Amino acid sequence: QVQTVQSGAEVKKPGSSVKVSCEASGGSFASYTINWVRQAPGHGLEWMGRIIPIIGETSHAQTLQGRVTITADKSTGTAYMELTALRSEDTAVYYCTFGSPYYIDSWGQGMLVTVSS
Amino acid sequence: QTVVTQEPSLSVSPGGTVTLTCGLRSVSVSTSHYPSWYQHSPGQAPRTLIYGSQSPASGVPDRFSGSIVGNRAALTITRAQADDECDYYCALYMGRGIWVFGGGTKLTVL
Numbered sequence: 001q002v003q004t005v006q007s008g009a010e011v012k013k014p015g016s017s018v019k020v021s022c023e024a025s026g027g028s029f030a031s032y033t034i035n036w037v038r039q040a041p042g043h044g045l046e047w048m049g050r051i052i053p054i055i056g057e058t059s060h061a062q063t064l065q066g067r068v069t070i071t072a073d074k075s076t077g078t079a080y081m082e083l084t085a086l087r088s089e090d091t092a093v094y095y096c097t098f099g100s101p102y103y104i105d106s107w108g109q110g111m112l113v114t115v116s117s
Numbered sequence: 118q119t120v121v122t123q124e125p126s127l128s129v130s131p132g133g134t135v136t137l138t139c140g141l142r143s144v145s146v147s148t149s150h151y152p153s154w155y156q157h158s159p160g161q162a163p164r165t166l167i168y169g170s171q172s173p174a175s176g177v178p179d180r181f182s183g184s185i186v187g188n189r190a191a192l193t194i195t196r197a198q199a200d201d202e203c204d205y206y207c208a209l210y211m212g213r214g215i216w217v218f219g220g221g222t223k224l225t226v227l
Contacts, residue, residue, distance in 0.1 A: 001175065035216065037163075044221040045155070045163065045206050050214055059214030062118065095162060102151040102210060103168030105175075110162055 002027035002098045004108040011114045012086050018113050019082040022096030029077040030054040032098045036070060036081045037107075040092040048094075051079065052101065086115045121209050123219035129197040129226055137222045138189040139207030145188035150209040152190035154183055157221075158203040166205075167192060194224075202226040 007021040022034070035050040049060030053072040060068050069082045079096055091114050099105035122140045129135035139154075140146055154167040165174040167183035170190060180195045190207055207219045 037218070039157075044204075045157070045208075045218045047208065047216040047218055050216070057214065061215070099165075099168075101214075103153050103172075103174075104155070104165050104208075105168075107162040107164070 001106045002029075002032065004096060004098065004106065006094075006096060006108045006111040009112040009114070011116060014086055014088065014115055014117055016086050017082060017084040018086060019080055020094050020096075020111055020113070022079045022081075022108050024077045024079070024098060027098070029072075030074045033101045034070075034072060034079045035097045035099070035104055036068075036079075037095045037097060037104075038092040039095075040089065043092075046092075048081065053079075083113075086113075088115050091115045119209075119211055119217045121207065121217050121219035123205075123207060123222045125220065126223045126225065129194065129201075129224065131197055131199060131226055133197050134193065134195045135197060135224065136186075137192045137194075137205055137207075137224070138186070139191070139209070139219050140189040141209065146185060146190045146209065148185065150190070150211070152183065152185070153208045154181075154190075154192045155206045155208065156203055157206060163206070197226050199226050 002024045003026045005023045030053040036048040049070045051058045051070045072079045093110040096108040097104040152170045155163045157163040171183040204221045206221045
C-alpha cells in the first residue's frame with residue numbers, strides 16, 4: 001500500500017483559496033488513481049474529484065464545478081487539490097486517496113481546512 | 118444530481134448479523150457501478166472494506182462481505198463486535214470518472 005503524507009491544517013478567509021498537498025511513497029505514483037474526498041462537520045463523505053497522473057485525466061463533482069482543480073506532480077509524487085472562492089461550508093477534513101479507477105485502496109490521514117472570517 | 122441512498126441508522130446485537138444497503142433512486146445498482154464500502158470512525162481516516170461489489174480490501178476480516186441483492190448493493194456484517202460501531206459509507210461509480218457517496222449508515226452495536 002502507498003504511504004501518504006498530507007499538508008497541515010489551514011485556516012482561510014471566505015473568498016480565498018486553499019491548496020492541499022498529498023505526498024505519496026511506496027508505490028508507482030503515476031499509475032494510481034488519486035481521489036479527493038472531504039467530510040464537513042456533521043456531514044457524510046463527499047467525493048470531490050480525481051486524477052490519473054499517468055494519462056493526465058481529471059474529473060470532478062458537478063457541485064464543485066469551476067472551483068476545484070486537481071493536479072499531480074509525477075516528479076515529486078505529490079498530488080494537489082485547490083479549492084477557490086471558499087465558503088464556510090467548505091470547512092471540512094480533506095482526504096487524498098489512492099487506488100485504481102474503480103476503487104479506493106488507501107486513505108491519507110486527512111487535513112482540516114477551516115473557513116472563517 | 119445523483120442521489121445514493123443508505124439507511125440512516127441500523128442496530129445489531131453483539132454476535133449478530135446486519136445488512137446495510139446502498140441504492141439509486143432511478144436505476145438498479147449493478148456491478149458496473151463498482152459498489153464499494155468504507156468504514157469510518159470519528160477522528161480517524163476512513164477504511165476501505167469492500168470494492169467491486171464483493172472483493173474484500175487487504176486485511177479486512179471475513180466477517181464483512183459485499184453483494185448485490187435485488188437492485189441494491191449490500192454490506193453484511195456477521196458476528197458483530199462492539200468496535201464495529203461507527204459509520205459506514207457506500208460509493209458508486211457513475212461513469213466518466215465520477216463517484217458518488219451515499220449519506221452513510223450509523224451502526225449501533227447493542
